Amino acid sequence: MKRVTKVSVIRIDIDKYLCKGCYICVDKCPTKVFEVSDIVGDYGVFIPQAKHLDKCIGCEICELYCPDFAITIVRGDGGEV
């Protein structure tokens, strides 16, 4: 598999309609980018937010672990993962 140097992450979107508030992303992020916000999602849960994006190392664990496709990682060149 060709190793591609990935452009750094500029935004992590959490879909308010899809997030069920399981907080796997909050717990599993190795650099603690996420924090539970006070925004209530469509399922009635407090959805997480990528409050510390500067700490993101681009490992993509959050998007891989989300059971509901609620996380979208947006990289600097505009290309999504």
Added chain:
Amino acid sequence: MNPLIQKYLRSEYAQGKRRTIFCPGCGNGIILGYFVRAIDELKHEGRFDDSKLYIVTGIGCSGNIPVPLKYNIVRALHGRALAVATGIKLVRPDAEVVAFVGDGDLLSIGGNHFIHTIRRNAGVKVILVNNMLYGMTGGQVAPTTPMDAITHTTPYGNPEPPIDACRLAMALGATYVARWTVALSRQCIESIKELLLHRGFGLLECLSQCPVYQGRYVIGIDRPSKIMDYHLKITVLGKEPMYGDKITIGKFVDYEKPTYEEIIWSMINRVSKGGES
């Protein structure tokens, strides 16, 4: 919206009118994501044609995993997914047939079909979603539940030892057997890719978390990420499958031998040239 939804899920999901029905933190949703990503990566590398994909799915929470996908989905009866999948593969040997089944579906009521599908080496790829109990009906004991576990039908502890699906598959001569947990994303995705490209029967067992029943009753944790950590704690990489206090994970066997559909079709081609009926 995640672009994978637009690419691989049915239009109602892409239009934001329908959502998956898994509980929050359910490992099944994560497995759906791995499956979609495995196909995406294979298509990107030009190694897989998903226009001829049939997905057979069983009854239960794991049976609901592939329903949002755009492919041909056939819901089979409880335990009969492998029989339906064999029927499809025989008639369409050029198509890829994947079966999503749960541990109770495959090993309890579907045990007989499990044995014979492997014995025949029918080209069916089985993704066994193992949450160690019957989730859809409310958390009852399953053949894969650890001994002494508390479930809704074993309130005084499970009196039965669990079965090791991978070991049984290997003993029957399965040509691809692997077991991972949902927490090992790269390994799961690579295994699904290998499974899709494999010739003959393939089994991928994936330990998945059920935060509502497995978490709260069998293990005693309800935070999904902590259950994923627990799975990593009780599993260990191994060459041989074992399923006891420690569960071995890894790719146990990967080889090839003549498949059922190859044998049947060579017989038909040989006989039907001979004469009329």
Added chain:
Amino acid sequence: MGRYSLMMGSEALVRGAIYAGIRFYAGYPITPATEIAEYMAQLLPRAGGIFVQTEDELAAINMAIGASVAGWKAMVATSGPGFSLMQEGVGHAINTEVPLLIVDVQRGGPSTGQPTMPSQQDVMQARYGSHGSYEIIVLSPGNVQELFYLTIDAINLSEQYRTPVILLTEEVTVHLWEKIHVPDPEEYPVLPHVTPPTHGDEGFLLESQLHDERGYNVANDPELSAKALWRLIGKIRDNVDKISRIEVKYAGDNPEIFIASYGCSARSALAAVKMLRQDGHKVGFLRLITLWPFPENAIKSVLRNANTIIVPEMNSGYMANEFRLLGLNVVPIPKLGGEIPTPEEIYSAVKGVLP
């Protein structure tokens, strides 16, 4: 044109099925349907089809459902005990609207019963065997020629209405040797196979819970579930007059007494009618070719002038009850034990009620 050939009932059934386009057979050995599997094992691969002896009847019907969904006409054949095992598959095929032919060669029951003796004891199981509310088409051939043609008709009906169809016959009929007419290819109409509908670039979604037109589960919605189930039932109920068939003889002079039967018992019934007519009695003959849906309107119009129906059958009186529900005076001749009701037995029963 075609040709004439002497063959056993099982072979006629197999040749009829292959003529109708069946290319997948899955079965399990069971007396008295084993010959069907053996003929299929020989003849189907030569026609380019697939024969599988499965690990049990449950695998057989589920493999046949898979084959039908994947694009080939499929069938299974079994007897009473295997038919009991297949019931969940019947329900599944009804709910997912998969065309399928199921042959039940009736033997003495219940349970292991009388493996080598004929009976007609499964007529109610064919209608009500699976759980839930549903309608099903059940055909009953009366001789070896019909084992050929009714098999084709059954397969055509299953494609036309996208439903499983049951061909209910008896051990004695499939083991009978008779001369039959075998048509040339294309001489007898055969409908093409239908597979589940797809939507644009999306594949089909076949759901076994009650579902809407797109395949999504509506089981938790009372209104949509009722609509989905009434639609499945209506497929057959609204078309009873097009689907069901009966055969009527000796009815031109509007007799008041009829002998009504089906399957192997009908041959004795016809012989008895001929004997009675020779003795000068006005008795009519009615044969059910479709057992279900019960041909109520067709029967009512034939029996306009009738007041007594004699129903000989090889069970405890199942179809006699159906005729009773029409408000007629019924004299049942229920015969158990494995011997077909004889013409003499039917003759004496009729003489007993003659005015």
